[in-house]
Structures are given as structure tokens and as C-alpha cells.
Amino acid sequence: MIISAAVAIAEARRGRLGERVYSGRSRAIFERGYIAFKSSTWMVILSGFVEPVLYLFAFGYGLGELIGNIESNGLSIPYAAYIAPALLATSAMNGAIYDSTMNIFFKLNHDRIYHGMLATSLGPLDVALGEIGLALLRGFLYGVGFMAVVAPLGLIPSLWGILAIPAAVLIAFGFAAVGMALTTYMKSFQQLEIINIFLLPMFLFSGSFYPLSVFPEWLQFIIKALPLSQAIHLVRGLTLGQINIGLLGHISYFIVMIVVGLFFTTKRLNALFMK
């Protein structure tokens, strides 16, 4: 048997837990994304950052003028400071969903890039983690960029607010994991559109623009169970410094999303490529 470097590397992992689905090299996928990104999508990334800023100015200041302050947990808060964290959470979601649906669907069904990857000694979990890693990087960049705009405007009253950046990453992770899992089940772009159809109402009703208290009790209950609402409350709690045990609940919610999403993605990729 000829022992090439590639063989030696693969043999070194023999006997490890999950060796058939994970080779410990998701960074190679990450590296690919970085190279591809360097040469193409700067404008797209930049534009994802511009969107929440535009909303902040249009709604936060424009509507804020008409609305005045908003009550949140007994505090009276300027409208812009109220919606800023919601916009951050939403952009983390949108970026992650775009990366993990459209993008992945294309690579899966059109470019057949994953076929190439999985013909090497990589496993499906490497692919899933690597791709999601990119979504996290994007979530991180949006978080930092948005904070750089809103903090100087005085919209982050609490020092805890700095934690909104890792929170954005966590949120992006959750949505990317679940988004990718769903994408692996989709057969056409039209089916993919279904995801977007769920996103719009979620965006409109998850308490981005006003407290959920305007809704009837039963509806509040449903909305609170939705991931975007969880995300908004997590980030808002941090930027407004309203730290309480509830935040741990939101965090656990996203950890569950991550675990479930990764599990199904790996399982599905395995099934798709081991047919």
C-alpha cells in the first residue's frame, strides 16, 4: 500500500468517534468560502449591513418622531433604541438564512460542489460545520458593523450591549443550522420560497417595532415561541441592560436549534450522497 500524505491524514483518524461523518477539517470548507467570497460578494455583504441601518433611520427616527417613547419592562425608551436590537437580530437571521438556503441549495443541486467535497476524505459534518461557519462570520461582521453605527448614536444604553455581538453570532448559528437542514429536503427553488413566506410574517409580528403586549394573550404566546422573537428579546435584553434569567432561556432555545439543525443536516447529507 502506498502511503501518501492524504492517506496518512485519513488513517490518523481511524477509530475516532464519528469518523465516517466528520474528519475534523471543516476549516477547509471555511477556507473555500473565504476564497470564493474574496473574489465576489463584497457588495452583497456590505448591502446586508446597509439594510438594518436604513430601517433604523426610516423607522427609528422617522416613525420615532410620531411615536415618542416606548415602554419596555417599565422603562421608557426612545423608539430608535427600542428597535435597534430587533434590527440587529433580524439581520443576523436574514444573513444566516440567505447563506444557508439559496447559497446551499445552489451548491447542492446546481454546481454539485458538495459532490466534489464528499468524494474526498471529508465527511458531511465537515461540510455542514464549514458552511455554517461562514454564516457565523457574516453574523459577526454584521454585529460589529451595526454596533459601530448604533453605539455612537447612544442607542446602546447598557454596557452589557457589547454581548449583542456574540448573541448575533449565536442567532446566526441557530438559523443557519436549521436553514441548512431544511434546504437539504428541498427539491426546487419554489419550495425554498416557502421559507421566505414564513420569514415575512415572523419579521412583521415578532415585536421588532412594538411590544407584543398589543396582541391578544394567545397570539403573544405563539409569537414568543418563534425563533425571531426569541432572538429579538435576547438582543434587546442585552442592549437595554435588562439582564434576567429569561435570557438563558433564549440562549438555550438557540442551542437546541443548532443541535437539531446539525443533526438533520448531517443525516440528510449522508443520505443524499450515499444513495
Place this chain on the structure above:
Amino acid sequence: MSSPLITARGLTKKFDEFVAVDEIDFDVARGESFGLLGPNGAGKSTTMRIIGATSQRTSGDLTILGMDPEKFGPQIRAHLGVVPQQDNLDMQLSVSENLYIYGRYFGLSRKFLKTKIEELLEFAQLEEKRNAKVESLSGGMKRRLTIARGLVSEPEILMLDEPTTGLDPQARHILWDRLFRLKEQGVTLVITTHFMDEAEQLCDRLVVMDKGKIMAEGSPAQLIKDYSTKEVLEIRFGSERNSAMAEQLRGMCDRIEELPDRILLYSEDGEALLEKIYSAGMHPKTSLVRRSSLEDVFLRLTGRTLVD
């Protein structure tokens, strides 16, 4: 003689009820160039993917370098270079980036890849295209890049699924030349094709597949010898009359095959047979004497042509 690199016994693959690969047996020895010849839908690609540890067999035994692909997928794939039927190059990356990142998928170091990429670009005759986007490459260049990519991990076995389908004759010859070089370097080749000339050119030994089954096995020369005559006379009387004439020709030669547009007459001496036909008062519109090929072997085994 060392043990075979690949051993398949009763290898079967079903998609639901449909049997794509039906209890096939074969061995591939180190350093040989092994072919799977068969028409579209014969089960060649399916067999290749099972060997490539990217598809699970339904039943049967398979060992690759002594390992079962079901248990040691990543380890086996580290030994293989794969050139799939459908190019799956990374359209977002340049030529050299494609080679680089594929090497990274195997965990190879940047330093190693730096020199390896140069070597491969030269091998694939793509040095001038190193910074080009994949989209701008011609079909033949894409194929050479895919082969170069498959070689980045210095594999022992290179799996080529229809390497030249869709290429023009010149691009095919360039590609064949590259594959000969690999063979000289001792790389074991597993090739599928539905072109009999390609199988004759490239393969030391091959199996003829049809509808998931292996119909025959041997070297191209041996197969021709076993299943066909030395020469073939092809004659045409025009599509209306071929059928009627075929009846009269029966008995004049070893074997006769009637195709929609022509009649094939199998004989050890084609010219002599043609003389005989003329002297019997029959006047084909066109006639051609040629040597038997794998196409004739396939026709004999299945009653159908390879490319329809």
C-alpha cells in the same frame, strides 16, 4: 503477484425495486487499467460511486485496498482520485484555486500544495489558465482540470467516469495521452466508457456491462477473438431492401447482424466474402471491410449497439 486492489463479489445496488447493478464480480489488479464498457444506463456510474465510497451497496462484498467502504469511507477515499461523469468543478474559484482547495479537503499542507499545483498545472497543460475562472475553460480543459484535481492527493487509484464523453476528437486525444502517462507512472486506472475505441485504446482489461450485469470479461483483443470474427463486412442496400437481402445472405458467412441502416457480415476474410456476394449477383450500394471491434462484441452479447 500481490492481491487485487479492488475485489467485488456479488455486488448489487438497488434503487427501491430497480436493480441498477446486479450481482457483479470483478477484480482490479495494481497498476492495470481496468474498464467498464456498456451503454447508457448499464450501471457503470453506479458501480463507480460504490467503489468511490460515495454510495452504499445493497448487497454483496466489496473490498478496496483490503478495506470495506462501508466502514472505512474516508480512508478509502484518501486513496482515490475521482473524475465524475458530470464535472463538478468549483465555478466560484479559479483554476489553481480549484486544485488548492481540493488538496485542502484532503488535509494537505499549503506548502505541499504549492509545488503540487505547479506540477498538476503542467500535467494538465493549464499553466496559462491558472488564474482563469473555470467557466471560461473549454470542455476539454475542464476535463483535464478535473483529472488534475483528482490527482492532487497522489492517489493510487484514479477513477474516471466517461472521461471523454462530449469532447471533440482532438481534445479526446490530448486526454488519452495524459492518461497513458499516468499509467506509465503506475497509477491504477478504473475507466468507464461507452466508446469502444476508447476502451480499446485505454484498457488492459475490461468487463462488458449491460442492464446491471457483466456480460463478458477479458482484454480487448481476447474479447474480440472470443466473441467475433477477424473481419466484418458492412453493406447497405438502402433501407427498403436491407431486410429482404439479409435473408438471401444468410448462410454465406459465420454470422449476420441486421441493423436499421446496414447489414453486418462476420467473416475471417471480408474481401473474399464481398467477391462472393457480387458473384451471386447482388449489388450493395456501399460496402466496407473492417476489423472487428468491441462494438461487435457488444452486439453479439446483447443484440444491440453501444451508442444508439
Place this chain on the structure above:
Amino acid sequence: MSTSNIRQGSLEIVDQEKIISRGSLYVAQARLAAMMKWVWMILAIAVANPVLYLLSIGVGVGAFIDKSAGPAGIDGVKYLTFLAPALLATAAIQGAIDESVFPTLEGFNGWKNFFGMNATPISGNQIATGVFLASFVRVVGTVIIYWFVMLAFGALESSKAWLAIPTAVMAGVAFGSITQAIAGLLKDENMFFVIFNRFILMPLFLFSGTFYPLSSMPSYLQWIGWISPLWHSTELGRYLTYGHALTQTMAITHMVFLLTLLVLGIFFSRRIFTQRLAK
């Protein structure tokens, strides 16, 4: 063995004259047939979109605005009533873009089916007109549905309210014809959507006096409204649905603006399509 006899000259006679005179209708028909495949999706979106926006922003945000604005309201009415005409025109624009940009990009870059059509006697002009007509139909449908949802929400206060349908359609087709022309120029669609959506459509949507009167925006931002078909149409719509104050001069200005855009859009689409197909 079967010998097939292919008779010559048995082909159906193609009426060249007819194709030449009605080419754009054939193209529009083909586009509408393609739309019919997603007709349920299109209808669902056409209904869900207004319901969701009117509920979330009109009613939801409106509750807070109406509370702080008091009985005077915004522009003299409830926030929902104020907002609805702007959303109506937005939906028209969105529908028009969907039906002009996507088919154009597909036709030139994706399937390239425009080149196939052009190999028949159908001309570039007719393809451009046909795509436009199909998008017109979609816009009219979307706007009518939206209008009825507004009615159900009680957002229509004037007896002239039905005239807001044509003014919203105008915004849609004016914008759609321009984007059709632009899409005809594109060789590579990848970045276009995202950039167009976020750097052009989104700012126009947010800063065209959609959510609050243009006059309450800083004066250095008000030009956005003036170049935006959305604002021009919204002003007309507000006048028609609840009697927003509008001088005759301004009303004419708004209409002239929208018409000019439409004429330019159609003119350039036809020209660009013809030139591109001739290449």
C-alpha cells in the same frame, strides 16, 4: 422492420402575417402561461402581503402612533388609512419588478429563450412589449386584490377611492418598464438583485413618504421622494382614498412624472431588447 415514410410538405401552414402582427401578444400569452404555473403562489402572496403589512404596521404601529398623535391623526386620518395607499403602490411596484426583471434575465442569460423566440418572425420589440404586457396584467391583478383588502380594513374613506387602482398600477408599470430596460442590459445577474433590492428599492420604499409624510423628513432627504414613482403615486392615492390635500398642479405633476417614466421605460426596453437580440 418498419420503414417510416416522412411526407414532405405536410407541415402545418404557418401564418406569417398573423405572427408578425400579433407577436407581442404571443409573447405575453407565453409569459402568462408561465405565471399560471405559480398562480396559487402569486395569489396567496397577493392576499397575504397586504393583510400582513396592514396588520403589523398599519394596525400595530398605528396603535402607538394614533395614541401619541391624538384625535388630529396623521394627515387628518388614522395611521392605517394614511399608510395603506403607499403600501398599495409598493405592492404594484414589487409585482411589476417580479414580472419584468426575472423573465428578462432568464430570457437573455438563463434559458436564453428570447433568442429562440427571435429566431421566429417575432421581433425584439415585440418580445419587450409582450413581457411588459404580461407584467401589466399581474400588476392590475395584484392591485385589485390589495384594494379590496384595504376596503376590508376600512382604509378607504373617499368615494373616489377606486381611482387609486389606476394610479397604483401606473407606479408599478412605470417602475417595471424601467427595470425591464435595465435588466435587458445585464450580462451577469448574480449581484444585481441583492444590490438593486438593497441600494435602490429598499431606500425608495423607506424614504418615499411611505411611513410618514415626506415633509417631515429632513429637507436634504426629500429629493428621494421626488425621483421615486412610489411617492408620486402615493400622493395621488392619498388624495383619492381619503382626500389628502393636493393642488391641481401637483396632481398633474405626479401624473406627468409617472407617464414620462412609463414611456421612457417602454421605449428603452424595446430598443435594448432589439439591439441585444441583433448581436
